[in-house]
Amino acid sequence: MNRSNVFIAWSMKMGSPPGFFNWSTKWCFFIGLLSFLVLTVGLFWGIFYAPTDYKQGDVYRIIFMHVPAAILSQSILLLMASFGFILIVWRAKIAGMFVRAAAPVGASFTLLALLSGSIWGHPTWGTWWVWDARLTSTLLLFFIYTAIIGLYSSTDNKITADRSISLLSIVGIAIIPIIKKSVDWWQTLHQPSTFSLTSSPSMSYEMYLPLAICVVGFYLLFIYILLLRLRVEILYRERDTSWVKDYLNQRIG
Amino acid sequence: MTNKSPGVLDWILLITKRDLLISSKRSASYITPVAFFLIIVSLFPLAFGPEQKQLSSMASNIIWIAALLSSLLAIEGIFNNDFNDGTLEQIIMSGEPLFLLVIAKVFCHWLIAGAPIVVSSLLAGIFLYFSFENTLVLLFSLTLGSLLFSLLGAFGGALSLGKSPVLSTIIVLPFSIPVLILGTSCFNASINQQDYIVYLLYLGSLVAIGLPGLSVAIATSIKINYE
Secondary structure (H helix, E strand, C coil), rough: HHHHHHHHHHHHHHCCCHHHHHHHHHHHHHHHHHHHHHHHHCCCHHHHHCCCCCCCCCHHHHHHHHHHHHHHHHHHHHHHHHHHHHHHHHCCCHHHHHHHHHHHHCCCCCCCHHHHHHHHHHHHCCCCCCCHHHHHHHHHHHHHHHHHHHHHCCCCHHHHHHHHHHHHHHHHHHHHHHHHHHHHHHHHHCCCCCCCCCCCCCCCCCHHHHHHHHHHHHHHHHHHHHHHHHHHHHHHCCCCCCHHHHHHHHHHH | CCCCCCCHHHHHHHHCCCHHHHHHHHHHHHHHHHHHHHHHHHHHHHHHHHHHHHHHHHHHHHHHHHHHHHHHHHHHHHHHHHHHHHHHHHHHHHHCHHHHHHHHHHCCCCCCHHHHHHHHHHHHHHCCCCCHHHHHHHHHHHHHHHHHHHHHHHHHHCCCCCCCCHHHHHHHHHHHHHHHHHHHHHHHHCCCCCCCCCHHHHHHHHHHHHHHHHHHHHHHHHHHCCC
């Protein structure tokens, strides 16, 4: 068997709901455990051992949650758009379930980034909210997630709903650079952004390393949550098939 | 010659004629957005007090917000009637490239609901004490902006065919915000005697990207609803 045949066989297995479900049974537990370990190491290192910031004191330690959440909030939409493209072009049923399962997780991470940023901003900037480029674009991102979830939940036919939210997330990904740019132009006319995440003092190695570990840990956590949601979604969508009935009979006994 | 099957141009002409005819018989379709626009514009002086200085500083924001809101009001008229009476299905069945027909429909919708707002912004300019040059800048930027609002509205309307109109509003609003920011920036720049051409160029480039990109997206989302 040559290489391309192996790939086709693999993608056929992954593309079918029971194939993916069986594969994820093993990996789900493993990824969950790994994310727990990595997050434990990263967060403990960050909160208890990383040096205190000379300007902000211990307040800055919320960064170990804030930055990973903010990174995930954008990359989840990117992932949804990629799977949405796969769904619309190649009609892989499982890709639609990915998009559907990822949307609420993305919205939660965006909300987490906004809330933790707010909590961080209160002691350091003296305000809960600034109409800064980053904050505004993240808020818009949250609105896009809301639109995606709203569109899904108001469509009765799940296949149509999957395709509609795939299309919306593809258009949503096109709008992200425009959002960021436009808010930059907007800022040049009003007050320049006084505080920005990008202009914070460059980090020392002892802070950067636990942050990187936390980012990896949060990615793993996202994959774990996504797999769990996906498994439930597969069981629900395929509830009339015999393999789901067999599986549930086995589980319940 | 007479038995020749209609080509894409015939379809575009047919759709344009039909949409304009229907709208001209149904006066609410072009009067409502304008009336809504002018009412919102006149609400602001009543709420904030009629001082000329304060009003001029907020004027562009008022007009753009009013234009955005009245374009949201008109979303339902783009596809929903055609969806309910089956015309949309016939348009898909024509077999012509759907995105071209979509462009024709969106352009008609802009003529009916967008262009009157652009014209009546002249009146709004008098309400809010603009100079002639500022009014001209507003006219240009609002033309480009209302084209984008029509395109975005058509996208929201196509995604939420046969569903509640509130849903299309939620879809369209986040995407409209960059247009709103650029439009108000353009006008504020012209009031403060700064370079406003750059914002017009950005708006124009958004139209140039949005027209092909969004019309394909609109066509795809209409097809999704019929699969």
